[in-house]
Amino acid sequence: xxxxxxxxxxxxxxxxxxxxxxxxxxxxxxxxxxxxxxxxxxxxxxxxxxxxxxxxxxxxxxxxxxxxxxxxxxxxxxxxxxxxxxxxxxxxxxxxxxxxxxxxxxxxxxxxxxxxxxxxxxxxxxxxxxxxxxxxxxxxxxxxxxxxxxxxxxxxxxxxxxxxxxxxxxxxxxxxxxxxxxxxxxxxxxxxxxxxxxxxxxxxxxxxxxxxxxxxxxxxxxxxxxxxxxxxxxxxxxxxxxxxxxxxxxxxxxxxxxxxxx
Amino acid sequence: xxxxxxxxxxxxxxxxxxxxxxxxxxxxxxxxxxxxxxxxxxxxxxxxxxxxxxxxxxxxxxxxxxxxxxxxxxxxxxxxxxxxxxxxxxxxxxxxxxxxxxxxxxxxxxxxxxxxxxxxxxxxxxxxxxxxxxxxxxxxxxxxxxxxxxxxxxxxxxxxxxxxxxxxxxxxxxxxxxxxxxxxxxxxxxxxxxxxxxxxxxxxxxxxxxxxxxxxxxxxxxxxxxxxxxxxxxxxxxxxxxxxxxxxxxxxxxxxxxxxxxxxxxxxxxxxxxxxxxxxxxxxxxxxxxxxxxxxxxxxxxxxxxxxxxxxxxxxxxxxxxxxxxxxxxxxxxxxxxxxxxxxxxxxxxxxxxxxxxxxxxxxxxx
Numbered sequence: 001x002x003x004x005x006x007x008x009x010x011x012x013x014x015x016x017x018x019x020x021x022x023x024x025x026x027x028x029x030x031x032x033x034x035x036x037x038x039x040x041x042x043x044x045x046x047x048x049x050x051x052x053x054x055x056x057x058x059x060x061x062x063x064x065x066x067x068x069x070x071x072x073x074x075x076x077x078x079x080x081x082x083x084x085x086x087x088x089x090x091x092x093x094x095x096x097x098x099x100x101x102x103x104x105x106x107x108x109x110x111x112x113x114x115x116x117x118x119x120x121x122x123x124x125x126x127x128x129x130x131x132x133x134x135x136x137x138x139x140x141x142x143x144x145x146x147x148x149x150x151x152x153x154x155x156x157x158x159x160x161x162x163x164x165x166x167x168x169x170x171x172x173x174x175x176x177x178x179x180x181x182x183x184x185x186x187x188x189x190x191x192x193x194x195x196x197x198x199x200x201x202x203x204x205x206x207x208x209x210x211x212x213x214x215x216x217x218x219x220x221x222x223x224x225x226x227x228x229x230x231x232x233x234x235x236x237x238x239x240x241x242x243x244x245x246x247x248x249x250x251x252x253x254x255x256x257x258x259x260x261x262x
Numbered sequence: 263x264x265x266x267x268x269x270x271x272x273x274x275x276x277x278x279x280x281x282x283x284x285x286x287x288x289x290x291x292x293x294x295x296x297x298x299x300x301x302x303x304x305x306x307x308x309x310x311x312x313x314x315x316x317x318x319x320x321x322x323x324x325x326x327x328x329x330x331x332x333x334x335x336x337x338x339x340x341x342x343x344x345x346x347x348x349x350x351x352x353x354x355x356x357x358x359x360x361x362x363x364x365x366x367x368x369x370x371x372x373x374x375x376x377x378x379x380x381x382x383x384x385x386x387x388x389x390x391x392x393x394x395x396x397x398x399x400x401x402x403x404x405x406x407x408x409x410x411x412x413x414x415x416x417x418x419x420x421x422x423x424x425x426x427x428x429x430x431x432x433x434x435x436x437x438x439x440x441x442x443x444x445x446x447x448x449x450x451x452x453x454x455x456x457x458x459x460x461x462x463x464x465x466x467x468x469x470x471x472x473x474x475x476x477x478x479x480x481x482x483x484x485x486x487x488x489x490x491x492x493x494x495x496x497x498x499x500x501x502x503x504x505x506x507x508x509x510x511x512x513x514x515x516x517x518x519x520x521x522x523x524x525x526x527x528x529x530x531x532x533x534x535x536x537x538x539x540x541x542x543x544x545x546x547x548x549x550x551x552x553x554x555x556x557x558x559x560x561x562x563x564x565x566x567x568x569x570x571x572x573x574x575x576x577x578x579x580x581x582x583x584x585x586x587x588x589x590x591x592x593x594x595x596x597x598x599x600x601x602x603x604x605x606x607x608x609x610x611x612x613x614x615x616x617x618x619x620x621x622x623x624x625x626x627x628x629x
């Protein structure tokens with residue numbers, strides 16, 4: 001990270017603020033010192049709206065283009081409301097990147113099945129770009145993106161570029177059910193991101209199709225404040241979601257997923 | 263034995279010599295002090311600030327001062343607050359951002375503290391917090407500086423409270439390592455003195471300026487007897503065999519409902535606990551958002567919005583929050599930091615307004 005103290009934000013500037021849907025926008029940021037900060041798809045930054053607070057937002061841009069850092073954000077509270085009003089040239093605080101990334105290395109030579117629900121497609125976009133950059137390293141790449149309504153669909157401008165390299169299925173359904181497209185579990189790694197309920201049902205469906213827990217990765221979310229495992233808020237059982245996650249595999253987390261109010 | 267390990271004894275009144283030495287070296291002394299109706303840890307200057315002749319009675323939801331029959335300076339069981347208060351302060355400004363320029367806390371402005379009378383359990387607690395705040399790759403630089411600045415004068419305990427269980431947690435009563443100077447206060451009918459051992463170069467340098475004498479044959483025996491006596495007095499026990507697994511399997515035990523009926527989620531236990539480390543960030547600014555300040559403030563997993571995500575708390579019920587605290591303290595800490603989070607100091611038992619006892623609740627939920 002550009003600041004050598006992980007608790008202190010670096011100042012970035014807004015290069016672009018694009019409206020994706022009625023409540024989702026993408027901020028494109030550049031570091032003030034123009035020094036690129038490398039990140040892995042799946043990682044997140046803490047974006048700081050001055051004097052208001054921070055939000056943990058996954059990075060949604062291509063990791064091979066770090067000076068063109070993007071965060072796709074849904075407006076849900078005071079911080080994200082504040083960040084939505086940023087204009088080109090405005091400063092914003094950035095701490096990061098934090099957390100674990102998608103298992104790109106471990107999945108080489110395999111097929112990838114990506115399942116994104118709603119705003120969950122945002123961190124997956126970074127992943128999709130990373131996979132496309134090294135397309136020859138993977139077998140089949142299938143992306144299933146589901147949204148509740150047409151108006152919730154984002155990244156439509158990227159669809160054409162994606163479809164030239166991977167298989168894309170877009171489903172509009174208020175309660176999307178796993179399509180019959182579920183691939184052969186052999187040599188396949190699943191990476192999913194979406195509401196926890198969606199990921200739970202996807203897991204059951206995958207299990208029925210003979211996928212093993214260690215083949216399935218998802219990304220978890222909890223209250224994040226320090227993002228360095230010292231404030232305690234993101235704890236889930238023994239895990240700090242900011243350090244041990246957000247990307248985790250099902251084999252590791254299965255015993256905890258079943259515990260209510262953990 | 264380390265090169266700097268020395269041992270000797272000095273008269274009780276000569277503790278003031280040590281205090282002066284520390285003052286001259288620029289230390290602010292933090293030690294036990296009577297504060298209204300309890301013994302707390304606060305700034306002290308001389309021997310006369312110490313709670314001489316006082317002890318304390320502690321039980322579930324109970325704290326009372328008690329007069330001792332002798333004039334021991336450190337004859338109390340354990341202070342109401344812990345030394346965490348000084349190494350990890352309840353409020354700390356992290357940064358100020360003014361017109362895009364970030365200003366952090368000046369490390370040079372952090373105080374040099376000499377912690378006086380640190381018990382073995384408290385010393386363990388400090389070392390446990392070191393793991394939280396000073397493990398790579400994320401080191402809390404403010405904590406690290408306070409820690410570097412600190413000098414520790416520990417003390418072997420005279421007595422154990424009914425709420426103590428350091429023996430079960432393997433954290434006492436005898437001080438083992440991590441101190442600069444370690445004292446044992448010995449009182450007989452005719453004598454009152456401190457046995458003093460050095461544990462570091464800093465301690466050794468101070469020792470050389472103290473009016474010490476060599477130990478005599480019975481000094482070592484008196485010290486060991488005192489420690490043995492304290493170990494026998496432990497008020498409570500906790501069986502730590504397979505503790506992590508037992509707690510992980512206890513998630514659905516019906517007894518949690520019982521605790522939930524009593525626990526107020528007031529957080530006294532977490533605030534009094536010397537190892538609890540949770541915090542939250544308070545961000546404020548002026549209306550123009552040109553100047554913004556972040557302050558790190560103590561928080562606890564008992565607070566209603568602690569686990570707030572997407573507009574709702576994951577741990578909504580009082581039951582789930584008490585369960586989180588106990589399971590974490592005695593169980594998950596092992597997976598996270600390779601140590602228990604509990605040092606058996608018993609503060610949570612004393613300061614719980616409804617008298618919930620961690621050792622009792624643990625037994626019930628793992629039965």
